[in-house]
Amino acid sequence: MIKISFGNRKLPKDTLIFNIPARVTCPGRTELCGGACYALKAEKMYMAVLPARQGNFEASRENSFIADMITVIYKSSHKIKRVRVHESGDFYNQRYLGSWFSIAREFPGITFYAYTKSFHLDFKGLPDNFVLIASFDQTTREASRLTYESKKKKYFSNTFTIVDRKAPATKSTCPGDCRTCSRCWMAKGKNILVNLH
Numbered sequence: 759m760i761k762i763s764f765g766n767r768k769l770p771k772d773t774l775i776f777n778i779p780a781r782v783t784c785p786g787r788t789e790l791c792g793g794a795c796y797a798l799k800a801e802k803m804y805m806a807v808l809p810a811r812q813g814n815f816e817a818s819r820e821n822s823f824i825a826d827m828i829t830v831i832y833k834s835s836h837k838i839k840r841v842r843v844h845e846s847g848d849f850y851n852q853r854y855l856g857s858w859f860s861i862a863r864e865f866p867g868i869t870f871y872a873y874t875k876s877f878h879l880d881f882k883g884l885p886d887n888f889v890l891i892a893s894f895d896q897t898t899r900e901a902s903r904l905t906y907e908s909k910k911k912k913y914f915s916n917t918f919t920i921v922d923r924k925a926p927a928t929k930s931t932c933p934g935d936c937r938t939c940s941r942c943w944m945a946k947g948k949n950i951l952v953n954l955h
Contacts, residue, residue: 760817760826761810764836772839774831778815778847779808785850786875789897797846811846824860831865841865843872855879862888873918877905881913892917915946 765771780797781787787795801808817823831838841862849855849872862870862885871889875898881890892906892914906914 759813760830761814762830762834764834764838766845769842769845770839772837773842774834774836774838774840775842775845776814776827777811777845778818778850779811780846783815783850784848784875786848786877786902788875788895788899788902790895791875791893791897800846815847818854818857824857827857827861828864831861831868838868841868841870843870844874848874849876849879852879855881856883859883859885859888875902877902877910881910884913890914894919 760776763775763777765773766775769775777797780795780801781792784791801811817826820826831841843858849858855876858870858872862868866885866887869887869889870885871891873891873893875893877892884890890913892911894903894917
């Protein structure tokens with residue numbers, strides 16, 4: 759059974775959130791995010807979190823996932839304006855990415871958005887209501903950056919770069935509260951800096 763949530767301490771309640779396990783579903787993970795993954799914290803702190811994410815991962819590999827997720831969204835008792843695909847996890851293969859594109863096409867009035875490091879995937883067919891944000895940090899491999907810059911940049915609205923808060927030359931431009939800021943999914947061509955958290 760698919761487990762979702764609505765908002766959190768940073769996201770408004772009109773945002774549906776779908777998660778899968780942290781780190782193991784992230785083929786483009788960097789050294790920094792592999793070692794300091796913020797999404798792992800919830801898996802360690804709350805016993806129900808990892809089983810729920812694992813259940814979603816298993817559901818996402820079923821042939822019925824697209825239809826099941828569409829049903830979950832239609833039957834939601836919340837008024838949904840946005841779907842955050844992964845505050846934990848990433849697009850682990852091409853089929854899974856395509857599933858989310860198919861789901862988004864069913865809801866043209868809802869904004870779907872995701873932060874990703876899976877630059878190796880093919881983003882052709884990206885729906886108009888699906889916002890991709892490229893995720894970087896100081897340990898992002900040069901090959902990943904080149905793949906993004908040379909082949910994939912056209913599919914992404916913005917970049918989101920994790921910075922070391924101790925670095926004197928960088929300053930976070932992310933207020934840390936999506937309830938008061940919508941730059942990630944509304945703006946275009948921004949490099950949004952966020953402190954490591």
